[in-house]
Amino acid sequence: MTVIMDTSSGIGRPETGGGSLEARNISAWFGSNKVLERVSLDMPANTVTALIGPSGCGKSTFLRVLNRMHELVPSARLNGEVLLDGMDIYESGHRITETRKRIGMVFQKPNPFPAMSIADNVTAGLKLTGTRISRSDREDLIERSLTRASLWKEVKDRLKEPGAALSGGQQQRLCIARSLAVDPEVLLMDEPCSALDPTSTRRVEETIHEIRQQVTVVIVTHNMQQAARVSQQCAFFLAESGTPGGIVESGATKDIFGSPVDKRTEDYVNGRFG
């Protein structure tokens, strides 16, 4: 897939489709502790890829490698390549801010900027990346982003209220809207529903369904049903006693859940361990 990127701002980009992401032989360390070993995974454009596996198997680390959040930890190192539309994001000369703008992230714990209003939270990414926008475009963008995150109806009359005033589930959808507002090609989600109640969880899952036409989604989840509901392809991570984590099996979600090849995958998706 070829996307002609307007590198000065992602805002003008028509919401045509997401980018393809490919991880090649990713290894990752924290200090001398190797947590991932030669993980390769293809995440095609406009699909939802779920990363599943027990705690501590390196799936969150893998996710953070994909948009260069891994290197924020001082002792963190890595090897391998991450290709976004065929270009290695770790190659020198690629600006880290540009990469993170193109590959957005939603975190486990909702983290809106508490002092900012709901509207300002949505447009925070523009301000942070120095993107100027006219007042009417800004209002359009706020409505469009909140609608895509299925939050618009609930907050349209209180856009001036602080983001911290929302419930946990609403805060998480606000964070999704904030990520979508900079129009990323890929959206990484690190257990986005683990702190949410079932209703909010369902709404986030609906949002994922709706946005995948425009954005490639990679989601880490501990919830098997969620992985089965939202994803088209699935990768099962495992770190066996003391060894670094890696992918045991990956493929179409219906195959991983219906007819897994590896015994360990079968045990895990059927809830026999983990």
Add this chain to the structure above:
Amino acid sequence: MTMLLEPAEAAPAPETVIEVPRSIDPALPISDKVFFVVAKGIGISVLVIMGAIGVFLGLQSIPTFRRYGFSFFTESSWQPENDVLGIAAVLVGTFTVALVAMLIAFPLALSAALYISEYAAPKVKSFLISMVDLMAAIPSIVWGLWGFFLLQPKAIHVAHWLHTHLGWIPFFHVDTDPNAAPWAQSRYAASAFIAGIAVSMMVLPMAAAVMRQVFSQAPIGEREAALALGSTRWGMIRTVVLPFGRGGIIGGTMLSLGRALGETIAVVLIISPAFDIKFRPLEIGTSTVSALIAGRFGEATSAQLSALLTAGFVLFVITLIINTLAATIVARSRSGANAD
């Protein structure tokens, strides 16, 4: 006897039940009780000592306030031998020195704190933290000597430059000819400006430490949120760290202001005492409340002593108010609260 034998059914059943919360015994173990009592005792004793100082100074001030009344605050000269004294000039001098100190210390402390908490590599970070702490451990007499012998010969040139180029602003004016060569004993020496630089070095570590601590508490989730949106590090600092740390910035600045107002020995060493009300920090001569007390304490008669203690009382009240305000601001802000 008869009361005891009264039949039970004689008491009518109450219509409405009045609920009283039952008392709950915290049932603390002995070790907790001992700790509680000791901690409470020490906590109270701090307040008692503080209060006792205030009461002592207040009582000592009564004769002076009776004698001079409100003119104690408006009179600028301090001539106990002529029965004329007041703290107008020294109060102005105190605030001028403190203002200069804060103008220099604030940007330095803020940048140092930001660099240490946000940019420095881990090893550099711990080294810098201990260096800043070490700065706080330098005795004020040493800062005074540094200011007098090392800083002053250099600072008079800065003062001269400021006067030459910005002298049209009253704050930078010096009552002398700017074209005269600045030499060591000129009108630029022994000024509030030079004393203020020395004081700024003393208050900088405290301000930097308070700011650094609140900056490092800025929530990691919000930091990562900003960075994941494609923010630069400075953008993240402006959006997350500085708003979060606002209380600490204000509080740390005011705490150091409180200290700058009371700083004595370095000021005594550097300034040449003068008792006119002026806002020209670059010019020779000023005085502060604490420098006045230190300078006159030795040869004071009992009436003069009361007057000096009164000056001390005024300073005590001012710093108490400033520190209380600072503590309130820190406690009310997000950075003071335990943000999750």
